[in-house]
Amino acid sequence: MFIGFDYGTSSCSVAYMQDGTPSPIALEGDNIYIPSTLAAPTREAVTESLYRFYNIVPDTQNGQASLRRAVxxxxxxxxxxxxxxxxFGQAALQQYLSDPEFTxxxxxxxxxLGSTGLRDAQLQFFEDLVCAMMANIKQRSEQALxxxxxxxxxxxxxxxxxRxxxxxxxQAEAILLNAAKRVGFKxxxxxxxxxxxxxxxxxxxxxDKIVLIVDIGGGTTDCSMIEMGPNYRHKQDRTRSILGHTGQRIGGNxxxxxxxxxxxxxxxxxxxxxxxxxxxxxTQFWNPVAINDVPAQTDFYSQANKTRLQELYKNAREPxxxxxxxxxxxxILGHGVVRRAEEAKIALSQQQQIQSQLDFLxxxxxxxxxxxxMMESIQAPKLKMMRLVKEAVDQxxxxxxVIYMTGGSAKSPILRQTVADLLPDIPVVGGNDFGSVTAGLARWAQMCFGVSPSSVTEK
Structure with missing residues (x-):
């Protein structure tokens, strides 16, 4: 059996082909999307749990050493x-919010996954994190099917x-590949x-049409100009139909x-x-909310920084x-602040004004x-996204x-209008903003594995 697997920055989803049509699989209750979150008693609990409860054995000396350290x-x-x-998912968020200090x-x-300067132990731990999330999703999918x-x-x-x-x-693709193999994908x-x-x-x-695909996900924005239509959809090699593409680490997060x-x-x-x-x-106010920046988070939550903050408190006009x-x-409440901002962003896409409560304080x-x-606050990342759109067209x-917008943040009427203003007189369409990638991956899986499975590849 094969599936398309969207291991996303904000959420994960999977789909299989049923009677020629992609069909999503519920991963959290009736929800087909599970937030890309994990909570554990300790950092080391992730690594030990893989071995103890998922029967996923380390396949390298570095992995075995990491397991021994974790235990x-x-x-x-x-x-x-x-x-x-x-x-995992919403359960992980609730566990964190209920007891952030000990979670x-x-x-x-x-x-x-693409961070530079990572030591072998850090790379191994990131692989363990991905492995745990993939194992959970694979297990739930197999139970459902x-x-x-x-x-x-x-x-x-x-x-x-x-960078x-x-x-x-x-590096990032190798982590995903190794994790997928460890959880049992052949x-x-x-x-x-x-x-x-x-x-x-x-x-x-x-x-046939030339389609500008604007995929604004949680962590990245990718723009591709692709020749598409009846004369292209059955070709296994789509390289020549890609006329240009740009991508950057800027997204809904x-x-x-x-x-x-x-x-x-x-x-x-x-x-x-x-x-x-x-x-x-x-930096004392940027680092706690920069949840996609490992060094920033490490510095803010360090013991040394606690001392610096105590000095600032003593010298503050508004202590x-x-x-x-x-x-x-x-x-360790930075994630909670960003979560409130995400909720506000969604609400303000439809309302002129809202009340946001920091009720975890x-x-x-x-x-x-x-x-x-909100529009003034997000101006900098929005301009970077639009620059990627323009560069893909220029390239x-x-x-x-036609412009096809997809990804979780493509739901934003603000971003859709900005793209329409950038490329006037070109129709902007959308479909299942969260599910189009997953459905496409399921279709491609049918191309790859529908007749006979190919060998594991690294591109």
């Missing part, structure tokens, strides 16, 4: 793991988040996410982060003054705000947010017949 650390801290201690919580590990799933096509962005260029992309292929999204749209075309920074962090002291008249250092920042640091704070303030040297 030793958990024993030293008196942690005895039980089945179910690792939570190891990860959102969007895909954002970290009552069949073993051996083959998969996994979606990948044109460029993963990371290492081709090497970063190779045959694995990869397909670019915007191409997969286009395959689903192509199934509806009755004539960045909109959330910028909104959190500009509109919510002032309640924690951003923009306030010290007694000397100097402004508070900006009550710095007290909130100290609480945020000590209770000791002194609950209510903030009034406006659509205009191809042709004008698209």
């Amino acid at each position: 030793a650390v958990n024993r030293e801290e008196g942690i005895e793991l039980a089945p179910g201690d690792i939570a 190891y919580y990860v959102k969007s590990p895909k954002s970290f 009552q069949e073993h799933i051996d083959d998969t096509v996994i979606g990948r962005p044109i460029h993963f988040q990371g 290492g260029g081709t090497l970063a992309d190779q 045959h694995v292929e990869f397909q670019f996410e915007p191409v997969a999204a286009g395959l689903e749209f192509e199934a509806s075309l009755t004539e 960045d909109l959330d982060i910028h909104l959190a920074f500009r509109q919510l962090m002032p309640e924690f002291g951003y923009g306030s003054l010290m007694r000397s008249g100097l402004e508070m250092p900006i 009550e705000k710095l007290a909130r920042l100290l609480q945020l640091q000590q209770s 000791q002194d609950e704070v209510t903030i009034t947010l406006t659509q205009q303030a 191809s040297g042709v004008t698209p017949d």
Whole structure:
């Protein structure tokens, strides 16, 4: 059996082919999307649980060493793991919000896979994180279908988040491939996410068109100019029909982060003054919400930074705000702030003004947010996204017949209108904003495995 697997930055989903049509599989209750989140008692619990409860044995010396370290650390801290201690999706978020100080919580590990300068132990741990999430999804899918799933096509962005260029992309794809093999997929292929999204749209075309696919996901934006239609849809090699593509580590998460920074962090002291008249250092307010930046998060939650924050509190003109920042640091609440910003972004796409409540703080704070303030806050990442759209068109040297927008953030009427303004008189269409990539991956899986499964490949 084969599936298309969208291992997304914000959420994951899978689909199989049923009577020639992609069919999604429920992964969390009746929901076909499961947030890309994981919660555990400790960081080391993730690695130990793979071996203890999923029967996933490390396949390298580095992996075996990581497992030994994880078991030793958990024993030293008196942690005895039980089945179910690792939570995924909404359950992971709820576990984190209910007990943030004693929960190891990860959102969007895909954002970290292309990071440069990672040590072998860090690479191994990221692989374990991906492995745990894939194992959970594969297990749930097999339970739903009552069949073993051996083959998969996994979606990948044109460029993963990371500054290492081709090497970063190779590193990220290798982590995904190794994790997929460890959880039991025998045959694995990869397909670019915007191409997969286009395959689903192509199934509806009755004539050939040049399509600009704008895929705005949680962590990346990818834009591809592709020749599509009846004369292309059955070709296994689509390389020649790709006229141009661009991609960058900018996505819906960045909109959330910028909104959190500009509109919510002032309640924690951003923009306030010290007694000397100097402004508070900006990094102390950016780092806690920069949830896709490992070094920023590590620095903010360090013990050394706690000392720095205590000094800022003593010298603040508005110490009550710095007290909130100290609480945020000590209770590891940065994800909660960004979550409120994400909720506000969604609500402000339809309303002019909303009330956002930071109800996870000791002194609950209510903030009034406006659509205009949101648009100003997300201006920088929005401009980067539109630059990618323009560069894809310029690179191809042709004008698209139609613009197909997909991805979770493509639902935003603000982004859709911005694209329409950038390329006037070209129709902008959309489909299943979250599901088009998954459906396209399932179609490609049928191309790869429908007759006879191919061998595992690394591109």
